[in-house]
Amino acid sequence: xxxxxxxxxxxxxxxxxxxxxxxxxxxxxxxxxxxxxxxxxxxxxxxxxxxxxxxxxxxxxxxxxxxxxxxxxxxxxxxxxxxxxxxxxxxxxxxxxxxxxxxxxxxxxxxxxxxxxxxxxxxxxxxxxxxxxxxxxxxxxxxxxxxxxxxxxxxxxxxxxxxxxxxxxxxxxxxxxxxx
Amino acid sequence: xxxxxxxxxxxxxxxxxxxxxxxxxxxxxxxxxxxxxxxxxxxxxxxxxxxxxxxxxxxxxxxxxxxxxxxxxxxxxxxxxxxxxxxxxxxxxxxxxxxxxxxxxxxxxxxxxxxxxxxxxxxxxxxxxxxxxxxxxxxxxxxxxxxxxxxxxxxxxxxxxxxxxxxxxxxxxxxxxxxxxxxxxxxxxxxxxxxxxxxxxxxxxxxxxxxxxxxxxxxxxxxxxxxxxxxxxxxxxxxxxxxxxxxxxxxxxxxxxxxxxxxxxxxxxxxxxxxxxxxxxxxxxxxxxxxx
Numbered sequence: 378x379x380x381x382x383x384x385x386x387x388x389x390x391x392x393x394x395x396x397x398x399x400x401x402x403x404x405x406x407x408x409x410x411x412x413x414x415x416x417x418x419x420x421x422x423x424x425x426x427x428x429x430x431x432x433x434x435x436x437x438x439x440x441x442x443x444x445x446x447x448x449x450x451x452x453x454x455x456x457x458x459x460x461x462x463x464x465x466x467x468x469x470x471x472x473x474x475x476x477x478x479x480x481x482x483x484x485x486x487x488x489x490x491x492x493x494x495x496x497x498x499x500x501x502x503x504x505x506x507x508x509x510x511x512x513x514x515x516x517x518x519x520x521x522x523x524x525x526x527x528x529x530x531x532x533x534x535x536x537x538x539x540x541x542x543x544x545x546x547x548x549x550x551x552x553x554x555x556x557x
Numbered sequence: 558x559x560x561x562x563x564x565x566x567x568x569x570x571x572x573x574x575x576x577x578x579x580x581x582x583x584x585x586x587x588x589x590x591x592x593x594x595x596x597x598x599x600x601x602x603x604x605x606x607x608x609x610x611x612x613x614x615x616x617x618x619x620x621x622x623x624x625x626x627x628x629x630x631x632x633x634x635x636x637x638x639x640x641x642x643x644x645x646x647x648x649x650x651x652x653x654x655x656x657x658x659x660x661x662x663x664x665x666x667x668x669x670x671x672x673x674x675x676x677x678x679x680x681x682x683x684x685x686x687x688x689x690x691x692x693x694x695x696x697x698x699x700x701x702x703x704x705x706x707x708x709x710x711x712x713x714x715x716x717x718x719x720x721x722x723x724x725x726x727x728x729x730x731x732x733x734x735x736x737x738x739x740x741x742x743x744x745x746x747x748x749x750x751x752x753x754x755x756x757x758x759x760x761x762x763x764x765x766x767x768x769x770x771x772x773x774x775x776x777x778x779x780x781x782x783x784x785x786x787x788x789x790x791x792x793x794x795x796x797x798x799x800x801x802x803x804x805x806x807x808x809x810x811x812x813x814x815x816x817x818x819x820x821x822x823x824x825x826x827x828x829x830x831x832x833x834x835x836x837x838x839x840x841x842x843x844x845x846x847x848x849x
Contacts, residue, residue: 382565399565399611400601421558423599424750426665435639435668441598442669445565446615489665510749511663 384448388413389457397444404428406444407454415456415484419513426512429485429492430454436492438511455484458491467491467525469535474525478516486512490526499530560598561607567616571699571728577612578724579701586610590726592635592674595666620673620728623647629734631697634673634727638685639664641672651732653740653760657688660742663750673727676712679719679781681816682752686713687782688742691758691774694732700725713781738762741840743833744776747820753777754820755829757785757809759837761792768795768802771838778813778830787811788834799846802838809834 381396388411395410407413407430419427421440428439431453439452458465464472467487477483486509493500493508500508505526506519514522564586568574574590581588589608591597592615600606614620620635623646630650632641641647641658648655654672661667661675661684675685676696689696689709696707698721707720714720721727744756756776762769771792773785791805808831815826839846 380564398562400560400562402559402598402602405559421602423595423662423666426663429665432668436665437669438665441595441666443565443594443598445567446594446613448567492664492668507749508664511665 382445382448384445386444386447386449387451389452389454395444399443399445401444402440403430403442403444403447403452404439406447407439407452413454413456416454417481417484419481419485424511424513425482425485426489426509427482427485429488429512431488431492434495436489453488455487458487465491466529466535467494470525470529470533471522473535474521474528476517476521476525482512482514482516486514486522490522490529494526494530500526502527505530558602560601561604563608564610565613566610567613569616569618571617571619571726574612574614574617574726575699575701575724578726581610581612582724588612590614590677592677593637593669593671594674595662595670596674596678596680614726625650626731629731631729631731632672633729634676635671636673638662638667638670638672638675642667650734650736651692653688653692653735653742653758654732656740657684657742657758660684660744660756666750672730676730677719677721677727679713679717680752681716681780681782682754682777684742684744684753684756684776687756687774687776688758689730689732689774690782690784691760691772692732692735693772694730696720696727697729697731698725699728704728706731716780735760739841739843741837743837743840745829745833755815755826755833757830757833757837759834759841761838761841763797763842766797768792768797768838768842773809773834773837775809775813775830775834778810778815778826780814783813785809785811785830785834792838797842797844799839799844802842802844803835806834806838807831 385394417427419425423441430439505523566577586609588610591611591613621633624631638658638661642655694709696712712720738760740760742758744753753776758774760772771789775783787808795801795805810827810830815823817823
């Protein structure tokens, strides 16, 4: 029987030290040990992206990583995106653009979108679609997800009273409807 | 899905990793080397692999990064696909490698997955092996007996099998600079993030208005990546015309032994190889395909 290993991982700004079996997946560590159930397990086969988190600032699939590999590293989950009770711009955009239906893919979509915008702050619609190729949504058809990400890239501001939509975002949508 | 239990070690130097591998083997452990884990962890979760010992190379800084050797670049085995796809040195001197790395799986997998892991895994449908073969990369291995280098033509030996022996690790690859060559990786999939059904890596050098030299690597046309030798010969001296290039690429499947599976049978793959070779070469020389 393999022995447990002590690991220390910073998750959403808090440092946690735990003894884990080497075979424990990062996503299981987050959900079952740390209670970070905002990160979901969808396919559990590296396809769907529902378990996407940031490891040292870049997106990874936490079902395809052992918790021991995260020892000494920094993880941000969907639960670390809102600051001081205020949703992050991508979270607000997904809400306002109706970029979710069942919501299961949403935490992963938002984490991957944040990683995409960090690497490419002004993506084209095609670059957004390619940037989300590792995240599957079985409800929306992706149109509103792409629109939400584009709106954040375009600097659209949302306030408490609702949505402010830039005209360019609507044009882009109509031009490329049906492209995947 | 939960893998079988295993012991885990994360060395910080290559010497320490080699000593762990040697110890594990003499103790009779079934040891696996973990690079980025984007292929190994899924197969461990499916319990298609159940090593008793895993040696993680992820904490060895010297295995990561790109260095300029003058006439060539050396790329550390643990360099992630994302870095290969975006590194300025690779973009300037070996763009085929960047073009190919950018098509591997999806962004999350490219952040974790490594060039060395993909090459040693040697999946016939993996993208990096065909590019490395076309580029005539040299594979730098370290083992208990010292270091050795293996040419790309001798590295890939069969399904998921390479020249890397037990107790050895791939530390880096060395790739000649391809200044003055055009390149393109043309990949065909049904689902964007999935493995290649067939793909073609093309390197083409144009001189005096004709193709002087071409190197083509084929993905998923046999148990290992292959060079499209007949097409390479036919392209030498070929005019920069769509028809002439298409004719040269009609032989792209010569000598291949593609598998038949749910994505397509062998005849379909042979046909795809000719079409994708033509597209890859046209893109590499900057011509656009005529569409009827």
